Amino acid sequence: MQIVVPEFMEEDILRAGLSGSGILYDPGLVDRRAELLAALAGAEAIIVRNRTQVNAELLAAAPRLRVVGRLGVGLDNIDLEACKARGVAVFPASGANDISVAEYVISSAMVLLRGIHAMPSRLADGDWARNALMNGREINGKTLGLVGFGSIARETAKRALALGMDVMAYDPHLAPEGPHWDLKTGRVRPADLGTVLAGADVLSLHVPLTSGTRHMINEAALAQMKPGAIVINAARGGVVDEVALSQALRTGHLSGAALDVFETEPPPPEDCARFQGLANVILTPHIAGLSQESNRRVSEVTVASVRKHLLAEVS
The missing domain is CATH 3.40.50.720 (NAD(P)-binding Rossmann-like Domain)
Known part of the structure; x- marks a missing residue:
């Protein structure tokens, strides 16, 4: 399974929770849109914060995408209707921050x-x-x-x-x-x-x-x-x-x-x-929900949701 993460998260939690998957973790990829779209060609999951625009353009570049993990709770950067139409599940980290x-x-x-x-x-x-x-x-x-x-x-x-x-x-x-x-x-x-x-x-x-x-x-x-x-x-x-x-x-x-x-x-x-x-x-620069403790909770909740969905679809 290929998983793309174009924004920052706790890398140790990512790799431990999704071990055995092909993980592309590049927190700067969000700022290189063309590279991000190219990297999604074989991706089954993407984990984002609030800057990655999960829209029709991104979904078209990711034909195998099955799940979006959101490192936070706001969903205004994610086209929920487009994801639903494609059968792509979206999981926010509700409660974690x-x-x-x-x-x-x-x-x-x-x-x-x-x-x-x-x-x-x-x-x-x-x-x-x-x-x-x-x-x-x-x-x-x-x-x-x-x-x-x-x-x-x-x-x-x-x-x-x-x-x-x-x-x-x-x-x-x-x-x-x-x-x-x-x-x-x-x-x-x-x-x-x-x-x-x-x-x-x-x-x-x-x-x-x-x-x-x-x-x-x-x-x-x-x-x-x-x-x-x-x-x-x-x-x-x-x-x-x-x-x-x-x-x-x-x-x-x-x-x-x-x-x-x-x-x-x-x-x-x-x-x-x-x-x-x-x-x-x-x-302040959109950091109210960010702390040492919440960063780990958000990563844990998101990784768990993505892993559960991917494994459920496989089984």
């Missing part, structure tokens, strides 16, 4: 509420700036608003409740009553989107990017938020209107934001310029 993303959200919220993320460089430059940080805010007693209440949002809610936050969530796919709102650390209040926007001190997004969620956090939505609120997006770029968000940060309507995902990745210089000069924003 939930903790890592949840910790990113909570840690970003704490840092932004206190306003301390820019201080190390200021202090190193000789700026004591103590007065500027005397009015930072505690996370205890604040309200966390979640847009979407899937597995990552629930892990985030558990940590927020344990820290003394009040938590409410909007998810149109969940009934307003049921055990899904009850967590070991407390209960999350279901609410409509307008209530979540208006009541959140910290708004965290946990929805996929679809035609219905694109720019759902736009100028009008941001205007509904209370002055001084914080927005965190570690879900998908495009859910937030970055132009509107940068304006809300510049005017001071929002006190801070953390973005781990962007409409275009990597963002072009003109997109990055929107946030230049802002001291109240944390920008």
Whole structure:
């Protein structure tokens, strides 16, 4: 069996879990599209992250392809309908990086509420700036608003409740009553989107990017938020209107934001310029779900899914 892996993963887990297969592991292959397509001629499996576009072009170049392993949970880089039509199974690593993303959200919220993320460089430059940080805010007693209440949002809610936050969530796919709102650390209040926007001190997004969620956090939505609120997006770029968000940060309507995902990745210089000069924003390169621990969990889950599918088809 030939397996192609054009993006980084834990190589020891890959080779141990799929021993006996022909493995082409080249984390830079994602950037050499023509070579990638040529390498897929005899491939029965491909394992990808979020940069490899598994589309009609790739499927046409891989006539023997039977399974796609996704090192993560987002599937917007994979044409699911085209895969289904070809009989190609798709396996995301559901749950494997939930903790890592949840910790990113909570840690970003704490840092932004206190306003301390820019201080190390200021202090190193000789700026004591103590007065500027005397009015930072505690996370205890604040309200966390979640847009979407899937597995990552629930892990985030558990940590927020344990820290003394009040938590409410909007998810149109969940009934307003049921055990899904009850967590070991407390209960999350279901609410409509307008209530979540208006009541959140910290708004965290946990929805996929679809035609219905694109720019759902736009100028009008941001205007509904209370002055001084914080927005965190570690879900998908495009859910937030970055132009509107940068304006809300510049005017001071929002006190801070953390973005781990962007409409275009990597963002072009003109997109990055929107946030230049802002001291109240944390920008990271789509790494919320990446940690030493989650990288191994994601690799283990993905390899196990691919191996099980390939062996089941053989038998």
